[in-house]
Amino acid sequence: MKQSEQIQQALQAVSKRTIREIYFVACGGSKAIFEPVQYIFDLETAIPATVYSANEFVHRVPKALGKESLVISCSHSGNTPETVQATKLAKEKGALTICFAFKMDSPLCEVAEHSIAYTWGPEAKPSESNNAALLALTFGILNVLQPNEKYVRGMKAVEALDMVISKNKENMLPKAEVYGKTNKREKIIYTLSSGPCYGVAYSFAECLLMEMLWIHSQPIHSGEFFHGPFEITDYDVPFIVMLNTGE
Numbered sequence: 001m002k003q004s005e006q007i008q009q010a011l012q013a014v015s016k017r018t019i020r021e022i023y024f025v026a027c028g029g030s031k032a033i034f035e036p037v038q039y040i041f042d043l044e045t046a047i048p049a050t051v052y053s054a055n056e057f058v059h060r061v062p063k064a065l066g067k068e069s070l071v072i073s074c075s076h077s078g079n080t081p082e083t084v085q086a087t088k089l090a091k092e093k094g095a096l097t098i099c100f101a102f103k104m105d106s107p108l109c110e111v112a113e114h115s116i117a118y119t120w121g122p123e124a125k126p127s128e129s130n131n132a133a134l135l136a137l138t139f140g141i142l143n144v145l146q147p148n149e150k151y152v153r154g155m156k157a158v159e160a161l162d163m164v165i166s167k168n169k170e171n172m173l174p175k176a177e178v179y180g181k182t183n184k185r186e187k188i189i190y191t192l193s194s195g196p197c198y199g200v201a202y203s204f205a206e207c208l209l210m211e212m213l214w215i216h217s218q219p220i221h222s223g224e225f226f227h228g229p230f231e232i233t234d235y236d237v238p239f240i241v242m243l244n245t246g247e
Contacts, residue, residue: 020068035199054082067094078106193242
């Protein structure tokens with residue numbers, strides 16, 4: 001089944017339910033992709049939306065979790081134990097469960113009521129990535145809950161990501177190479193952002209710099225920069241700042 005068909009099936013399920021709260025559940029980089037989506041829901045609807053680390057979700061079960069809840073989870077391998085357990089718990093509580101995974105033949109997809117596959121790797125299309133599929137689902141859910149033509153346009157705009165990301169990579173590659181060569185020996189590199197880009201700062205620090213490159217890092221929320229982190233800022237302390245447009 002195509003990704004678009006999987007998303008439509010999930011949206012049909014949402015349309016048949018009363019949704020009072022939305023929970024996003026995952027770990028690491030999979031958790032990070034939910035940050036901008038929560039931001040969108042907070043701006044667009046009065047329905048509470050919360051991002052949880054999967055293990056915390058299991059151990060401090062939200063009291064509101066039940067038949068009027070929507071729980072969206074993600075695990076690249078589909079094997080992350082905490083995320084599988086959290087999704088299973090949500091389903092047992094009667095919540096509608098939707099998951100994202102790279103591998104469909106995985107425990108997470110077996111547990112969730114609806115599964116959405118995404119592509120991954122050097123040759124994968126950005127428009128079929130986990131981020132893109134999640135955005136398409138998000139705008140689709142908003143359109144189900146409170147129909148508006150702009151959400152339809154939002155779903156359609158995901159298709160433009162292939163061109164936009166390709167162009168941005170081409171434009172930024174020279175600067176990225178200079179930054180990489182300049183800072184490759186640094187023992188610590190901080191990331192700084194807020195709003196819809198904070199999740200990117202989080203995943204870049206924890207999943208790329210620390211996990212893959214073994215460089216110490218820490219994602220810093222820009223709203224907290226002057227409440228501690230400012231004191232360690234100096235001419236020789238490297239930062240990667242991710243700026244948002246809009247709010």
